[in-house]
Amino acid sequence: MGSSTPTCGPTRAEQVRTVRAKRRQSALHPTVEASVSSFYNGWMNDQKTRQIRSHCPNCGPGRYADVLASHVVNDQDEEIGIWAKTTSYMLKCGGCKTVFFQEEYLFSEDYGPDGRPEKHITYYPPPAKRKRPEWLPSLQLSEAALYSLLNETYNALDVDARVLSATGARIIFDRASELLRIDPTLTFKQKLDELRNKGHISVSEHAHLDILTEAGSAAAHRGWQPTADQLNTVMSIVETFIHRKFVLESEVQRLKARIPRRKKRRSKRP
Numbered sequence: 007m008g009s010s011t012p013t014c015g016p017t018r019a020e021q022v023r024t025v026r027a028k029r030r031q032s033a034l035h036p037t038v039e040a041s042v043s044s045f046y047n048g049w050m051n052d053q054k055t056r057q058i059r060s061h062c063p064n065c066g067p068g069r070y071a072d073v074l075a076s077h078v079v080n081d082q083d084e085e086i087g088i089w090a091k092t093t094s095y096m097l098k099c100g101g102c103k104t105v106f107f108q109e110e111y112l113f114s115e116d117y118g119p120d121g122r123p124e125k126h127i128t129y130y131p132p133p134a135k136r137k138r139p140e141w142l143p144s145l146q147l148s149e150a151a152l153y154s155l156l157n158e159t160y161n162a163l164d165v166d167a168r169v170l171s172a173t174g175a176r177i178i179f180d181r182a183s184e185l186l187r188i189d190p191t192l193t194f195k196q197k198l199d200e201l202r203n204k205g206h207i208s209v210s211e212h213a214h215l216d217i218l219t220e221a222g223s224a225a226a227h228r229g230w231q232p233t234a235d236q237l238n239t240v241m242s243i244v245e246t247f248i249h250r251k252f253v254l255e256s257e258v259q260r261l262k263a264r265i266p267r268r269k270k271r272r273s274k275r276p
């Protein structure tokens with residue numbers, strides 16, 4: 007017996023990993039190309055409308071959606087006896103009519119608890135982790151830069167980028183305080199004190215915003231990764247602040263201007 011390394015083929019586990027990696031690569035890129043080319047070849051024509059339950063990016067999970075188009079890719083390795091199936095859908099929500107995409111991926115070696123291949127589902131756009139407030143579009147008209155920062159933070163939340171989301175909330179506060187004419191060179195603590203001194207925020211809101219800026223600092227500089235629930239609290243704080251100062255106040259002013267004034271009473275004659 008020599009000391010040479012024995013030569014043998016890859017183990018079954020290695021084969022599975024290789025095929026899985028190849029399959030995942032092909033599921034990401036060629037499928038998209040195939041969908042686009044199929045679309046322009048009239049792939050959508052003459053399909054009877056059918057519906058499946060899906061996760062609408064606006065309405066949430068479990069919504070019926072019309073199947074505008076579908077595309078199936080089957081892959082099989084007969085030598086080692088494994089297979090994969092990717093089904094792509096272009097869908098239109100039955101409620102809000104939003105068009106979105108769903109991809110279902112089945113791999114013969116990915117078993118679920120019931121012993122059958124487990125279905126992996128991805129959506130584009132990804133389902134929202136936090137519902138955008140209804141007043142957000144109105145902010146786009148009045149404070150476009152602030153809207154853009156909020157929108158980017160919601161996008162970070164959607165892809166579970168928690169550190170970016172927490173720091174995003176602090177940046178939103180920073181920008182908002184500047185719009186309220188607070189000196190941008192001050193520290194966050196000083197900005198909060200100035201906001202309270204100028205009557206922009208109450209004592210309790212000062213305490214809430216202090217937690218928000220601390221959370222942003224901890225995420226940016228101290229390696230803190232907030233949980234989804236903690237992030238929800240941070241977002242509630244920043245949404246309340248932005249809504250009150252940049253949406254509600256102008257709505258109140260408009261309302262005030264439209265309320266008919268009370269007529270002065272005539273003084274009674276003695």
Ligand SMILES: [Zn+2]
Nearest residue numbers: 062065099102
């Ligand atoms: Zn919908």
